[in-house]
Each structure stands twice: as structure tokens, then as C-alpha cells.
């Protein structure tokens with residue numbers, strides 16, 4: 123299945139300076155792809171720098187908002203949210219400057 | 221009749237809110253009376269000059285706007301989606317702008333121009349030359365002036381109908397509630413998470429909507445917190461503060477001037493909508509601006525979190541205890557956007573710029589090779605200026621290029637040795653094999669520490685980096 127992973131608010135710097143990654147996730151004997159699994163997958167396969175700037179424990183670090191198809195992942199089950207073919211997962215680092 | 225009862229907690233809050241509103245209304249009326257008197261005097265002066273009583277009024281109207289108001293705000297009054305009643309509400313409304321920087325500058329100017337009744341301006345800092353590329357409310361002539369004063373002057377010059385208050389001591393737990401109480405809406409235009417959490421909490425406990433924006437680099441974000449029944453607050457979205465190293469600062473990461481400009485203008489739009497009572501307020505939504513892609517995106521946010529410590533069902537942050545809350549401990553950061561000053565190396569591994577300059581000039585005098593200097597700043601800073609003979613390896617690439625570093629040290633040593641390595645010269649020779657330089661002296665320490673882990677034991681850091689070199693040795697150096 124194909125999903126898009128998008129990195130915003132400077133997160134792209136951790137992922138090879140690329141804001142949009144279109145990735146193919148292999149079917150693994152019936153085990154569904156959740157956002158939690160995709161986070162681990164992105165860490166193993168896409169992250170180019172310092173994992174502590176992306177993750178804390180098995181989730182994203184504080185200060186990162188996660189969206190599934192432009193909706194806050196709190197509205198769809200956070201780590202357990204199941205992804206469908208064609209979905210977009212967005213990671214936004216909150217900004218503080220002004 | 222039932223005996224009079226003590227008002228319940230929520231009734232008391234309601235009454236306090238009413239009282240605050242009435243006080244505000246009173247201040248506004250006082251201002252209006254003063255303005256009217258001023259205009260009457262003007263009019264009297266001009267009629268005496270014309271010799272004769274003013275002609276009787278030949279028109280009818282039932283609104284609070286003067287001729288001056290009508291002329292000035294005519295394009296708002298013509299607008300079907302805004303019009304007279306929204307302008308009247310805007311003229312009676314008040315907004316507090318916390319931070320007169322990149323976001324606050326355009327927000328304050330547009331809100332003053334649009335005719336908001338009262339504008340409160342908070343800052344604690346003075347105008348610096350490096351502010352002017354984006355903080356367009358200030359001027360070259362006002363470098364060194366308090367930002368709130370400078371911004372108030374600009375607003376007053378733009379629209380004398382607006383009442384402008386300055387709050388000169390910045391925004392802190394001790395004064396937050398007292399300041400916020402006097403306004404209808406708050407605009408967060410600050411530059412650090414510590415103050416952002418404080419503003420959020422003050423707005424939640426006093427029931428004020430919070431128009432919040434941020435900008436770093438070429439990205440901007442905007443949302444309205446604590447508005448309506450179920451919109452989230454800042455803590456609902458970010459219950460845990462990000463670690464200091466995860467907060468990019470304009471002072472480090474840079475910022476494209478018009479990006480905070482665009483976000484500040486959008487904050488003014490939201491305030492005008494809120495006070496005017498028109499349109500859909502950007503609550504429960506986050507607007508994201510990607511300047512490089514030329515793209516605005518709006519995404520849907522969660523509602524209130526029932527367990528939120530500020531706005532949830534059983535909040536632990538209240539009016540009574542907010543002043544005592546330790547925001548610096550919560551975020552681990554001082555309430556500024558300045559980078560923390562690190563001290564991770566023992567004094568034996570640090571030299572001052574003067575010491576390094578001494579080593580460089582004694583090498584030049586005696587014809588020895590110059591000391592090995594490693595500059596670990598990003599490429600764009602290195603290309604602005606660097607020490608002569610400095611080798612450039614950005615901090616992030618140290619691990620990958622450690623052999624290059626070792627070669628650099630061997631190279632400079634070999635030259636020294638072949639120059640006749642007697643004991644006397646050895647005593648004058650620098651102990652260090654490598655001088656590590658960065659912008660402010662933080663990364664150079666981390667680089668020396670990392671190099672030690674990688675087996676390079678004779679590197680030292682130059683205290684305070686290029687900034688300190690410029691300050692203590694060469695003011696002509698173009699440091700940033």
C-alpha cells in the first residue's frame with residue numbers, strides 16, 4: 123500500500139531535507155499498518171539525523187503534531203489509527219518564534 | 221422571600237467579568253469624552269474664525285461613529301460583510317499584543333489602522349538593528365528605544381483615535397492576570413515556549429480568546445485558542461513542553477522577514493473578526509504557511525482535552541495559583557529566544573580569543589606554521605567571514621570527517637617539528653593541537669567534547685566564539 127509522509131515546521135531537516143515522501147509499505151501477513159508502525163518505519167527508513175528530535179519512547183516527541191489526512195490524529199486514535207492506501211500522514215513541529 | 225445567599229464561585233466569576241467589562245467601558249467612555257471635547261474645541265476655533273454660529277444639523281443618524289470615524293473607516297463601512305455595526309464593535313473592543321516583534325509589528329499597525337478601541341502593547345526589550353528586517357513597526361532612529369514605546373509611537377502616528385497602553389515590564393506570572401484582565405482578546409506574538417504557556421494559562425483562567433501565531437525560517441503557523449465551547453487551548457495540543465534543543469529560534473535558525481509579517485497580519489485579521497463579530501474564527505483549526513512552496517494549508521485540530529490541566533474538567537492551574545507556577549521549570553527554558561549559554565568543558569580545555577591571537581602572532585613572528593583552527597559553524601556563517609587559515613567542518617559532519625581533523629592536527633604539528641623541535645621552543649609552543657571555533661562558543665565546546673570521544677585529546681574551544689572575538693579583538697568583524 124502507498125502512503126504519503128509529510129514533514130512540516132522544519133521537520134524536513136531530519137528527513138533528508140525533503141518535505142514529502144511517497145512510500146510503499148509492504149503487506150506483512152495481515153498485520154495492519156497503524157500510525158504507530160509508520161512512525162517506527164519512518165525512523166528506520168527515512169530519518170537521516172538524530173532520532174531524539176523525532177521520537178520519544180514509541181511515539182513522537184513532545185511538540186510534534188501528527189495529522190492523518192489533514193486531521194489531528196487525536197480524532198482518529200493516535201498511534202492505533204489504521205491507515206488505508208493513499209492516506210497522508212503529516213508531522214508538524216510546533217514553532218515558537220516570532 | 222429567600223434570604224440573600226453568598227454568590228457561588230461561578231457567579232462570583234461572572235460578576236468579576238461584568239465588573240471588568242464595565243471598567244473597560246468606563247475607560248473607553250472617558251477616552252471618547254476627551255476626544256469629543258478636543259474636537260469641539262477644534263470646531264469652536266474654526267467657527268469663531270468664520271464669525272457665526274454653525275448651521276443646524278441637516279441629517280439623522282443613530283450610531284456612535286463621528287464624522288472622523290466615518291471618513292477614516294469608510295472602506296470598512298462599505299463592506300457588506302463588515303459594515304457599521306461591526307466597526308462600532310471594533311471601535312469599542314480592546315486587544316492585548318504580547319510581544320512587539322516580527323508578529324506584533326504588523327499586527328499592531330493593522331489593528332491601530334483598523335480602529336480597534338484600545339491597543340495594549342507588551343514588551344521588555346529594546347529595539348536592535350537585527351530586528352528591523354522584520355519588526356517593521358520600529359525605525360532606525362528608534363534603535364535602543366523600548367519596543368513598547370517605539371510601537372506605541374508608530375500606532376499613535378497612524379491613528380490618533382486609538383487608545384494605546386504600554387506595558388513595559390514584559391509578561392510574567394506576577395503581572396499576567398492584571399494585564400490580561402483589561403482586554404477582550406489577547407494576541408500571542410512572543411518568541412519562546414515559556415511565555416506562550418503563561419499567556420495561554422492567563423487567557424484560560426480569565427476566559428479570553430487567544431490569537432496565536434509563530435514563525436521560524438520560512439514556515440508560519442496560526443490558530444485561535446480558548447474560543448467558544450470546545451476549542452482547545454495551547455496545553456490541550458501540547459500538554460508536555462518540547463525539550464529546549466527541539467525549539468528552533470529565529471536567533472539561531474534565521475527567519476525570512478515577510479513570513480512573520482504575513483502571520484502577524486493574519487493575526488490582525490482574526491482579531492478584527494473576533495471583535496467585529498463576523499466570519500468563522502480560526503479555532504479548532506491550524507493554518508500552516510509554507511512560504512517556499514507558496515502554500516497555505518488549514519488542518520483540523522482536536523477539541524478540548526477533558527484532562528487538560530488548564531482548561532479541562534478539573535484544572536490544576538487557577539487564578540489563585542497561576543502567579544506561583546514555575547514556567548521556567550516546566551519548559552526548562554528562560555522566557556527569551558536567546559540560546560542557552562553552555563559550560564560543558566573544564567577551564568583547561570578552553571582558551572580566550574586573546575590567547576589564540578597570541579599563539580597566531582607568535583607563530584607568524586617566528587616563522588612557524590599557524591596553529592590549526594577548526595571552524596564548526598554552518599557553511600552560510602563560515603562564508604560571511606572566518607579566521608584566516610581556519611578549516612571548515614560543520615559540527616554535524618564531525619563524526620564523518622574525524623580523520624580529516626586528525627590530519628589537520630598532524631599537518632600543523634609536522635611543520636612545527638620540522639622547524640626545529642628543541643625544548644626551549646617547545647615551552648613556547650601552544651599546548652593545544654587544535655583550536656575549535658563556532659559562533660557563540662556553545663557548539664565549539666560540544667565539538668571538543670565529541671572529538672575527545674573520537675580519540676582527539678588535544679583540542680580546545682575558543683570561549684565565546686566569533687561573537688567574543690569580534691567584541692574583544694576586532695569590532696570591524698561582521699558578526700551575526
Ligand SMILES: [Zn+2]
Nearest residue numbers: 453456528531
Ligand atoms: Zn486545554
